[in-house]
Amino acid sequence: MPDYDASFPAGTAVRIVAGERLRAFKTSWKYHNPLRDEQMGFAARTAVVVRVGYYHGGDPLYELAGIPGVWHEACLESA
Helix, strand or coil: CCCCCCCCCCCCEEEECCHHHHHHHHHHCCCCCCCCHHHHHHCCCEEEEEEEEECCCCCEEEEECCEEEEEEHHHEEEC
């Protein structure tokens, strides 16, 4: 059974990683919930996690207040 454990629970302030890291993730990630082009403009922005969901393999997927899209944990860091 996968371990459903998020590093950033709802209510946590996070920062989206810097542009270079975000572009590298977008280019290399080939699986579920790819980043959309509209998300790239939010690099280095700070937001609060409003919801955490999980892909069936256990990957946490985040929704952020005021920022569109679904975010992978690799795209976020502590604020």
